[in-house]
Amino acid sequence: MTTVHFKINGEEKSVAAPPMKRLLDVLREDLHLTGAKEGCGEGECGSCSILMNGELVNSCLVPILQAEGTHIMTIEGVAHLVEKNEKLHPIQQSFLEKGGAQCGICTPGMILATHYLLDKYPQPTLLQIQEGLAGNLCRCTGYMRIFDAVQQAGRQNLTTGVAE
Amino acid sequence: MPEPGPIVGTSPIRKEGLAKVTGRAQYVDDITLPGMWYGATVRSTIARGCITSIAYDPAIDWSQFTIVTAADIPGENTIIHLTKDHPCLASENINHPAEPILLLAHPDKNVLHAAVEAVHVTYEDFPGVFTIEDSETGAAGDTSKVVWDHRGHGGSPNTFKTFLMQKGDDPLADSALQAAFQSADFIVEGEYRTGAQEHLYIENNGVIAEAFRAPNGSLDSITVSGSMQCPYYLVHALELVFNLPAEKCRVIQTETGGAFGGKEDFPSVIGSHAALLAMKSGHPVKICYDRAEDLIATTKRHPSRTRHRTAVSRDGKLLAGEIEVAIDGGAYATLSAVVLSRATIHAPGPYHWPHLTVRAKAMATNIAPHGAFRGFGAPQSLFALERHMDKIAKAVGLTPEELRRRNFLATGDHTATGQHLTDPVDMQGLLTRALHESNYHAKRAEFDRTNLTSTIKRGIGFAAFMHGSGFTGSGERRLNSLVKIKITPEGRPCILVSSTEFGQGTNTILSQVCAQTLRIPYDEVLVAQPDTAIVPNSGPTVASRTAMIVGKLVERASESVLATLGLPPHSAPLLSSRSAAEGSASPLDEPSNYTADQFRTTADQFRTTAVAYLAAHGSLTAEARYEAPNNIFWDDDQYKGDAYPTYAWAVYVAEVTVDTLTYIAEVKNFHALQDVGKVIHPILAKGQIEGGVAQGIGYALYEKCVYVDGLMRNNQMTNYIMPTSADLPPIHVHFEETPSIHGPQGAKGIGELPMDGPAPAILNAIEHATGIAFTEIPLLPEDIFERMSCTPVGSNEVGGTEDFKPAIDHDTRVEANA
Numbered sequence: 001m002t003t004v005h006f007k008i009n010g011e012e013k014s015v016a017a018p019p020m021k022r023l024l025d026v027l028r029e030d031l032h033l034t035g036a037k038e039g040c041g042e043g044e045c046g047s048c049s050i051l052m053n054g055e056l057v058n059s060c061l062v063p064i065l066q067a068e069g070t071h072i073m074t075i076e077g078v079a080h081l082v083e084k085n086e087k088l089h090p091i092q093q094s095f096l097e098k099g100g101a102q103c104g105i106c107t108p109g110m111i112l113a114t115h116y117l118l119d120k121y122p123q124p125t126l127l128q129i130q131e132g133l134a135g136n137l138c139r140c141t142g143y144m145r146i147f148d149a150v151q152q153a154g155r156q157n158l159t160t161g162v163a164e
Numbered sequence: 165m166p167e168p169g170p171i172v173g174t175s176p177i178r179k180e181g182l183a184k185v186t187g188r189a190q191y192v193d194d195i196t197l198p199g200m201w202y203g204a205t206v207r208s209t210i211a212r213g214c215i216t217s218i219a220y221d222p223a224i225d226w227s228q229f230t231i232v233t234a235a236d237i238p239g240e241n242t243i244i245h246l247t248k249d250h251p252c253l254a255s256e257n258i259n260h261p262a263e264p265i266l267l268l269a270h271p272d273k274n275v276l277h278a279a280v281e282a283v284h285v286t287y288e289d290f291p292g293v294f295t296i297e298d299s300e301t302g303a304a305g306d307t308s309k310v311v312w313d314h315r316g317h318g319g320s321p322n323t324f325k326t327f328l329m330q331k332g333d334d335p336l337a338d339s340a341l342q343a344a345f346q347s348a349d350f351i352v353e354g355e356y357r358t359g360a361q362e363h364l365y366i367e368n369n370g371v372i373a374e375a376f377r378a379p380n381g382s383l384d385s386i387t388v389s390g391s392m393q394c395p396y397y398l399v400h401a402l403e404l405v406f407n408l409p410a411e412k413c414r415v416i417q418t419e420t421g422g423a424f425g426g427k428e429d430f431p432s433v434i435g436s437h438a439a440l441l442a443m444k445s446g447h448p449v450k451i452c453y454d455r456a457e458d459l460i461a462t463t464k465r466h467p468s469r470t471r472h473r474t475a476v477s478r479d480g481k482l483l484a485g486e487i488e489v490a491i492d493g494g495a496y497a498t499l500s501a502v503v504l505s506r507a508t509i510h511a512p513g514p515y516h517w518p519h520l521t522v523r524a525k526a527m528a529t530n531i532a533p534h535g536a537f538r539g540f541g542a543p544q545s546l547f548a549l550e551r552h553m554d555k556i557a558k559a560v561g562l563t564p565e566e567l568r569r570r571n572f573l574a575t576g577d578h579t580a581t582g583q584h585l586t587d588p589v590d591m592q593g594l595l596t597r598a599l600h601e602s603n604y605h606a607k608r609a610e611f612d613r614t615n616l617t618s619t620i621k622r623g624i625g626f627a628a629f630m631h632g633s634g635f636t637g638s639g640e641r642r643l644n645s646l647v648k649i650k651i652t653p654e655g656r657p658c659i660l661v662s663s664t665e666f667g668q669g670t671n672t673i674l675s676q677v678c679a680q681t682l683r684i685p686y687d688e689v690l691v692a693q694p695d696t697a698i699v700p701n702s703g704p705t706v707a708s709r710t711a712m713i714v715g716k717l718v719e720r721a722s723e724s725v726l727a728t729l730g731l732p733p734h735s736a737p738l739l740s741s742r743s744a745a746e747g748s749a750s751p752l753d754e755p756s757n758y759t760a761d762q763f764r765t766t767a768d769q770f771r772t773t774a775v776a777y778l779a780a781h782g783s784l785t786a787e788a789r790y791e792a793p794n795n796i797f798w799d800d801d802q803y804k805g806d807a808y809p810t811y812a813w814a815v816y817v818a819e820v821t822v823d824t825l826t827y828i829a830e831v832k833n834f835h836a837l838q839d840v841g842k843v844i845h846p847i848l849a850k851g852q853i854e855g856g857v858a859q860g861i862g863y864a865l866y867e868k869c870v871y872v873d874g875l876m877r878n879n880q881m882t883n884y885i886m887p888t889s890a891d892l893p894p895i896h897v898h899f900e901e902t903p904s905i906h907g908p909q910g911a912k913g914i915g916e917l918p919m920d921g922p923a924p925a926i927l928n929a930i931e932h933a934t935g936i937a938f939t940e941i942p943l944l945p946e947d948i949f950e951r952m953s954c955t956p957v958g959s960n961e962v963g964g965t966e967d968f969k970p971a972i973d974h975d976t977r978v979e980a981n982a
Contacts, residue, residue, distance in 0.1 A: 028194075033187075034187070034190075034191075034193075034194035035186075035187025035188070036187075037191070037193075037366070037367065037421070038193070038454075039366040039367070039368075039455065039881070040455045040880070040881040040882075041454055041455060042455075042880060042881065042882060044880070044881035044882055045366055045881055047366050074187070075186065075187030076186075076187055078186075078187075079186055086186075088182075088185065088186070092185040092186065095181075095185050096177050096178075096181045096182065096185055097177065098847070099175070099178075099847040099848060099850070099851045101178070101181055101184045101185055102422075102667030102668065102669075102851055102855065103365070103366070103367070103420065103421045103422040103423075103666050103667030104180070104183075104184030104185075104189050104419065104421065104667065105191060105365075105366045105367040105421025105422060106366050106421075107184050107185055107187075108187040111185065129889070130889045130890045131889075131890055133888075133889040134888045134889050134890040135888075136889070137364075137366060137881070137886060137888060138366070138889075139363075139364050139365055139366055139422050139424070139855070139859070139886065140422055140667040140668075140851070140855045141851050141854060141855050141858075142851075142854035142855045142856075142857055142858030142859075142887075142892060142895055143854075143858070143889040143892055144850070144851075144854040144892075144894075144895050145847065145850070145851050145854065146889070147889075
C-alpha cells in the first residue's frame with residue numbers, strides 16, 4: 001500500500017492504496033465518486049475521463065501512484081454551489097438544453113472532454129469539436145446534439161468570457 | 165418553472181437530465197449494497213461438445229467462495245424466452261463458445277479473475293456449425309451437423325422457425341406467381357448478406373440480486389436490480405429458475421447506459437445468474453461484465469442472407485417476387501422467431517407486389533445466441549431489398565428513383581400481408597422532398613463529371629423504407645399492456661409504467677403526453693422508477709412501441725384522471741367560462757394554444773381539485789389497458805392481416821467518397837427524411853434519428869464481429885470499431901408529421917426506423933461512385949480492395965451490375981436514350 005496525496009475538486013485527499021490501483025477505481029471505490037464510468041477499461045471509450053492538472057486523461061489508464069501531488073477534477077466538481085444552490089456549469093446547461101445527454105453513461109466524460117476543449121479553444125470550430133471529442137464514444141446520439149451543446153457553450157464563452 | 169405554450173411538439177429538458185449531467189445518476193455499477201459480494205462466470209472454451217470433468221485448482225481456498233452449478237437451480241434450468249431450449253447453466257452439453265457453466269461469488273471482486281481461471285473444465289469436443297449454409301446441411305439430413313433439435317418442437321432440425329408469407333388469398337397464388345415469371349421481360353436475381361453487429365452500449369450488462377428467506381429457511385423471494393429494458397421479462401425468467409410465483413420475483417430497473425435491444429433478452433440470463441449466487445451465498449451479489457466478457461457472451465444482431473428473384477416488366481413494374489430470408493440465430497432460439505417475423509414482413513418494403521412469396525427461416529449455429537437489436541430483422545431484409553431495387557433499375561434501364569416511383573405503395577393499397585393502408589402514405593412526396601433536400605440530382609451529375617479525373621470517387625444513393633410501429637401481428641393483443649397514473653398527496657400525477665428509460669426519452673415523452681392531456685406544466689408530472697412491485701406491466705420497451713402504444717395509454721389514463729376529478733376533457737373548454745357557458749370552444753381552448761399563465765392556472769386548478777379529491781376519497785389511481793382497435797386483425801396461421809397498427813415511412817440519402825488509393829469509403833453527408841406522425845419532442849426525436857443513422861453507418865462500413873470457431877475474437881473496443889465524432893458526416897434530419905390515430909396526438913414509432921435505411925443508401929452510393937455492386941455488409945476497406953484489385957472487369961449483361969469502369973452513370977445514359 002502507498003499513501004497518495006492529491007487535490008480533488010478543490011479538496012485535499014490522502015488515499016492508501018496499492019500503487020498500481022487504477023485512479024478510476026480509487027475514485028469510484030475509495031472516494032465514492034462514481035461519476036466517472038468504466039466502459040472499456042483500455043482507454044478507448046473515454047467514459048472515465050477526468051481532468052488531471054488540467055489535462056484530459058482516461059482514469060482507467062492512470063495508476064494511483066501517478067496522481068501524487070496532482071489536481072483532479074471529476075464530473076462531481078464541475079457544477080458550483082452558489083449560496084447553497086447548485087449552479088450548473090454552462091457546459092452542463094448546454095448539454096441539458098441541446099439534448100447532448102441521452103442514456104447519460106458517456107456524459108460525465110463527454111462534459112470533461114468539452115471542458116478541456118473549451119479551455120483550449122473557447123469558440124471551437126466544428127472540426128475542432130469533432131477531433132477534440134474523438135476519444136469519447138457515444139453510442140446514443142450520433143454526436144450531432146453534442147456538437148450543438150458544445151457550440152452553445154462556446155457561444156456563451158463569447159458573451160461571458162472564458163467558461164468558469 | 166413551467167414552460168409556456170404547448171407541451172407535445174416542444175423540447176422540454178429530459179426528466180432525468182440533471183442527474184445525468186452532474187454525474188449523480190446511479191447506474192448499477194455505481195450501487196453498493198451492505199454485505200454485497202461479487203459474481204463471475206466460468207464459461208466454455210469450446211463451441212460444441214460435452215463436459216467430461218470439472219476440477220478446482222487446489223491452489224485456491226474454495227471455501228471462501230460460493231459456487232453455483234446447474235444442480236443448485238431450485239426450479240427449471242432454463243432461460244425462458246419463447247421456448248425452453250436455453251439452459252441457465254450448461255450441465256452436460258456445450259452449444260456455443262463462452263457458454264456459462266458455473267458461477268462463483270466472493271466478497272472481494274479482485275480475486276474472481278484468478279478463480280475463474282482455476283476452474284478446469286475438460287470436454288469431449290465435437291465439430292461446430294458456424295454458418296447458415298452448414299446449418300442448412302444439418303437441416304437437410306447430415307446428422308453430424310445437427311446442432312439443435314429441440315424435442316417436441318416439430319419442424320426440421322437446426323431450424324428455429326420458418327415463415328411462408330404469400331400475397332393474396334387465391335389458392336392458385338403460386339401458379340399465378342410462376343406465370344408472372346414466365347411472362348416477365350426481366351428476371352433479376354441477387355443475394356445479399358449482413359453481418360453480426362454488437363450493440364456496444366457504453367454501460368455493459370450488469371445486475372445486483374438479493375435473495376430473501378422465509379423464517380423456516382426456505383427461499384421466499386428474489387429481487388434483481390439492474391440495467392435492462394424489460395423488467396417483466398426478467399420476472400418471468402426468475403419464476404421458472406426459482407420456482408417462485410411472479411409476486412415473489414421483484415425486478416427494478418436502474419439507470420441504464422444504453423440498450424438498443426441488447427438489454428431486452430440478455431438480462432434474463434445475467435439476472436438469473438446473480439440471483440442464484442445471492443440465494444446460495446446469502447449475500448446480495450453484483451455481476452457487472454467487463455467489456456471483453458460482454459462482447460463474447462451477450463447477444464448480437466442476427467447475421468443474414470437474403471435472396472431475391474424478381475419478375476419485372478419492360479416499363480419497370482414489379483410483377484412478382486420470390487424472397488428467401490435466412491438468419492443465423494446462434495445456439496438457442498431466444499427471440500429469433502420474432503426477429504424473423506419482422507424480417508419477413510419488412511422484406512417487400514414500401515412497394516406494391518402483385519404476386520409475392522417470402523420464405524424465411526431462422527437457423528441454429530454454435531455461436532452465442534443472437535438477439536434483439538434495434539430494427540429487429542428489418543435492417544437485414546431492407547438492406548437486401550434496397551440494394552436489389554438499384555440492381556433492378558440498372559437491369560431495366562431506369563434510374564433508381566424512377567423504378568421506385570413506379571412501384572411505391574400508396575394510401576389505400578394492400579401490403580403483402582393483405583393489410584389495407586388506411587393511414588395516409590406518401591412515398592412519392594417523401595422521395596421528392598428527400599432528393600430535393602439532399603440536392604441529389606445536381607450532385608449525381610456533378611459526381612459523374614468529376615469522378616472521371618479524380619482518384620477519389622464520389623457517389624450519392626438513397627433507400628426508401630418503412631418500419632412497423634409496435635409488436636408484430638397479434639403481439640399487442642397478447643401483451644395486454646396496462647398503464648396507471650397515481651395522484652400524489654401534493655396533487656401531482658405520477659406515471660406508473662414498466663416502460664424503461666435508457667436514453668431514448670421514455671420518461672420525458674410520456675410526461676409530455678400526460679401534461680398536455682391534463683393541461684398542466686411538464687414539470688408537474690412525475691415518473692416512477694420501474695419496479696415491478698409498484699408499476700404495472702405496460703409491456704417491454706422494444707419494437708418502437710413506447711411513444712405510440714404506451715403513450716396512447718398514458719393519454720387515456722390521463723383522460724380518466726380528468727373524468728374522475730370532474731375536470732373537462734381535452735377538447736372541451738376549461739378556462740373561459742364564457743365559451744363554456746355557450747358550449748363552444750374557442751381556438752384558445754386547445755391546450756396547444758395556452759399561454760404560460762393559462763397553464764399555471766390549469767395547474768393550480770388541477771392540484772386543488774386533486775387534493776380535494778384525495779381528502780374526500782383517500783387515493784386516486786387511474787388506469788388504461790390496451791384495447792386492440794376493432795378494425796385491426798391478424799391471422800397468425802395464415803400470416804395475413806394487419807401486421808402493424810401503422811408504419812413510419814422514410815427516404816434516406818447518403819453521399820460517399822471512395823478513395824481508390826486507400827480503398828476507404830466514407831459517408832460525407834446524410835439526409836434522413838421520415839414521417840413518424842406527430843413529433844412529440846423535436847430534440848429527442850432528432851437525437852433518435854441521428855443516433856440510429858450513426859449505428860447504421862457503423863453497420864455498413866465499420867463494425868465487424870470477427871468469429872473464429874464461433875467465438876468473437878475482436879472482443880475489445882480497440883478492435884471492434886464504432887464511429888467516433890470524427891467519423892460521422894453532418895446528419896440532416898427532416899420530419900413529415902402525418903398524424904396517426906393509433907398514437908397520442910398522432911405520434912407513431914420512431915426508435916428503430918433509422919437503423920433500416922443507412923446501410924443500403926450507403927452501398928447504393930458506393931455503387932454510384934465506383935460502379936461496383938457490393939452486396940454484403942460490413943464493407944471494410946479490405947473488402948473494397950479485394951474487389952477493386954482482384955476481380956476482373958465484369959460484363960454488363962442484364963441482371964449483372966458488375967462494372968469497374970468508374971463514374972459512368974448508366975441510369976442517366978439509359979434515361980437519355982429512352
